[in-house]
Amino acid sequence: DEEGQPVAAHIPGLPEGAAITEGEVNIDLIPTHKLIWDFRIGDLRKLGWIIQCDRKSAEWVRDRYGEEAYKKLSGKFGGTRTDGETEFEVNILDSLNSVLYEGVGDKQRVVTPTMRSNDDVQLDADKMIDYYEYWHKPTKSNPTGTFGIMLADQIMEYTPYPIDSYPHGELPYIPANPISVQGSTMGGVVRISQARPIQREINRLNSQIDENCDVMGNAIIMVQRGAKVRHSTLDNGAGNLLEYDGKGEFRP
Incomplete structure (x- = not known):
């Protein structure tokens, strides 16, 4: 509910801690840079909604939504693929680097030089599109909850929360802090995020040294x-x- 407590009313008589369903479980590791949520709320159980961001191929769109939807979205596909090691905000920055604005003499110029995409040598089926998955669990203000999927700026699905598949009524995300395996190039956390605590400590020490010099x-x-x-x-x-x-x- 809105107080962050599990919604157990969907399965009357279910003992606390009992399994909802039995069978194999498929778990996807979603890096935090691909999630959008209200960062002011520190407890996942108190979150009412969450958005998962990703990139999907044109072939995936065609298989899931059919040829008609694929053709309508044909102008939305881009050649740049979001890599697993790329920060979500870095990808946004790359997009902003290509923004054009009015310059001297009414001529447009690029804010930051960027490399031209190799769209001409990429298969249409491999081109990517922005994917957003929206989850809103059932609450007092939104009793049915919401599940939605948006590709680029087009809403593809918008339905109530799939309570039959998720009878617990919670957001289907579990916070975890995976440890990267030594020698593996595929860690559980993106490398930029791993370096941030170290960089913050270096910045703090540098600031302390400068402050000490100023005081002395x-x-x-x-x-x-x-x-x-x-x-x-x-x-x-x-x-x-x-x-x-x-x-x-x-x-x-």
């Missing part, structure tokens, strides 16, 4: 001329060396 200020160190003092070993490069000849009064 620039040191002034008196050294004898010709002493061959290494500047970096004394003050990490933040100070100033004042040389003198070693006779009489100090002379900068």
